[in-house]
Amino acid sequence: MTVSLVKEKLLIDGEWIDTDQTHKIYNKYTNELFTEISKADEKMVDKAVEGAFKAYKKENFPPQQRYKVLMKTAELLLEKLEEIAKIIAQEGGKPITEARTEVRRSVSTFQMAAEESKRLVGEIIPNYNAEGRFIYTVKKPVGVVVAITPFNFPLNLVSHKVAPALAAGNPVIIKPASDTATTTIKLSEILVEAGVPKGYLHCLVGSGSVVGEQLLQDERIAHYTFTGSPEVGKHIQKTIGFRKATLELGANSATIVHHDGDIEAAASKLAKMAFANAGQICISVQRIYVQESIRERFLEMFLHQVSLLKVGDPLDPETNVGPMISGKEVARIESWVKEAELQGANIEIGGKREGNIFYPTVLTNVTGDMKVLREETFAPVVSVIPYDTIEEAIDMVNDSKYGLQAGIYTKDLALTYKIPYLLEVGGVIINDTCCYRIDQMPYGGVKESGLGKEGPAFAIKELVEDITVVVNLE
Numbered sequence: 001m002t003v004s005l006v007k008e009k010l011l012i013d014g015e016w017i018d019t020d021q022t023h024k025i026y027n028k029y030t031n032e033l034f035t036e037i038s039k040a041d042e043k044m045v046d047k048a049v050e051g052a053f054k055a056y057k058k059e060n061f062p063p064q065q066r067y068k069v070l071m072k073t074a075e076l077l078l079e080k081l082e083e084i085a086k087i088i089a090q091e092g093g094k095p096i097t098e099a100r101t102e103v104r105r106s107v108s109t110f111q112m113a114a115e116e117s118k119r120l121v122g123e124i125i126p127n128y129n130a131e132g133r134f135i136y137t138v139k140k141p142v143g144v145v146v147a148i149t150p151f152n153f154p155l156n157l158v159s160h161k162v163a164p165a166l167a168a169g170n171p172v173i174i175k176p177a178s179d180t181a182t183t184t185i186k187l188s189e190i191l192v193e194a195g196v197p198k199g200y201l202h203c204l205v206g207s208g209s210v211v212g213e214q215l216l217q218d219e220r221i222a223h224y225t226f227t228g229s230p231e232v233g234k235h236i237q238k239t240i241g242f243r244k245a246t247l248e249l250g251a252n253s254a255t256i257v258h259h260d261g262d263i264e265a266a267a268s269k270l271a272k273m274a275f276a277n278a279g280q281i282c283i284s285v286q287r288i289y290v291q292e293s294i295r296e297r298f299l300e301m302f303l304h305q306v307s308l309l310k311v312g313d314p315l316d317p318e319t320n321v322g323p324m325i326s327g328k329e330v331a332r333i334e335s336w337v338k339e340a341e342l343q344g345a346n347i348e349i350g351g352k353r354e355g356n357i358f359y360p361t362v363l364t365n366v367t368g369d370m371k372v373l374r375e376e377t378f379a380p381v382v383s384v385i386p387y388d389t390i391e392e393a394i395d396m397v398n399d400s401k402y403g404l405q406a407g408i409y410t411k412d413l414a415l416t417y418k419i420p421y422l423l424e425v426g427g428v429i430i431n432d433t434c435c436y437r438i439d440q441m442p443y444g445g446v447k448e449s450g451l452g453k454e455g456p457a458f459a460i461k462e463l464v465e466d467i468t469v470v471v472n473l474e
């Protein structure tokens with residue numbers, strides 16, 4: 001066991017601040033104290049906003065410097081890969097191999113954002129019907145950006161907000177998830193070491209309902225970039241009025257396994273992706289729709305693959321499924337599974353808990369009114385549902401308040417062209433699971449899954465204002 005006994009400080013306006021009030025973070029597998037972090041109070045939140053606002057007004061972070069800082073951050077992250085991966089594994093419960101992947105992804109998120117800082121060019125507007133006028137646009141940073149982030153990717157999802165915001169020239173205030181804030185403090189230290197100018201980065205630890213709420217109320221903030229639950233996302237949108245937000249919210253994502261798909265590949269990949277990070281991924285595979293003619297064969301292969309998953313200590317490189325984020329969350333999913341069972345669902349495998357671990361669970365005989373299908377489970381629980389026609393499968397995928405991503409395994413070329421227009425989701429993954437993401441692709445949902453896209457080049461579009469300039473040449 002590795003316990004960090006250092007008390008972590010907050011980053012406010014270029015200074016590391018120590019406070020009397022602390023926030024405790026626990027190791028999610030052993031439940032032992034992992035770190036203590038200084039907690040922000042009202043005055044500190046105000047000081048951070050003031051510092052960020054002043055930095056925005058001064059505009060002293062030109063694109064070439066942004067590029068250098070972001071590239072240096074990527075380099076330092078790579079150097080500290082093992083140290084940071086271990087922090088993620090302990091405070092987040094993520095298996096160490098996945099935690100290492102998260103750090104590597106974050107390195108490339110920073111590199112891609114650095115490249116984007118060189119491409120912030122406007123457009124020349126054709127002067128048809130506007131003789132004597134030269135019209136063009138420039139891209140201007142939107143202003144102070146607040147990044148509010150969830151626990152499940154405490155490094156890469158923070159990177160997806162901080163890197164594009166800085167690449168676009170905006171000062172950023174981070175309010176990380178309280179459960180996994182040590183990782184974000186480490187990222188902030190790296191950004192400072194990489195040379196981020198004073199005022200351009202602040203990291204405030206404290207509860208969402210206090211620190212987050214104060215940030216929502218402050219009119220000096222121009223843009224909120226949020227990843228988290230739909231409830232908080234809706235609350236943010238309602239509170240901030242005309243100011244803008246990028247919202248990456250929840251889902252109960254589905255993958256279709258059609259009769260002509262590669263069933264073996266589907267069974268093995270779906271077993272991996274339904275349980276990665278203990279199912280606590282926004283695009284986790286929660287619903288698998290399988291055509292009736294191949295259902296039995298698929299289920300047999302799938303259950304075999306699930307039975308091979310190793311459950312246990314996230315620091316063990318052999319572990320595939322570690323603990324969930326809290327005992328409360330384990331109790332929630334345990335009660336949902338029990339409720340489904342009482343309503344007639346079959347537990348094919350799993351369904352039991354041990355400490356903060358919920359065993360990989362596969363359900364069949366589920367119906368649309370059960371919570372395990374209708375709501376976001378955000379847990380290692382997946383349901384397998386049969387269908388007859390593809391139209392029926394598409395209707396069932398769309399029968400959801402969410403719409404983040406969907407996957408389909410099929411060799412039918414015509415269907416692969418048609419289906420993106422038929423599914424109500426922000427991304428369609430063909431011959432892979434709904435849980436596929438690489439960091440450069442545009443990523444974001446429809447319906448209650450959110451507003452706006454991430455992926456550095458796409459996030460930046462939301463973080464700059466296009467200013468139109470008209471020059472009278474006469």
Ligand code: NDP
Nearest residue numbers: 150151176177178207208212213228229232248249250282
């Ligand atoms: P939460 O919504 O509970 O928390 C997210 C962040 O919001 C935390 O930093 C939290 O602070 C903060 N917060 C809570 N209340 C408020 C408030 N009133 N005002 C401002 N901020 C507030 O989400 P989780 O951390 O539990 O993450 C799980 C959710 O995130 C799932 O629904 C999942 O689907 C979604 N998600 C979506 C992704 C996407 O890209 N679409 C990716 C990953 C996750 P604190 O921690 O202090 O409570």
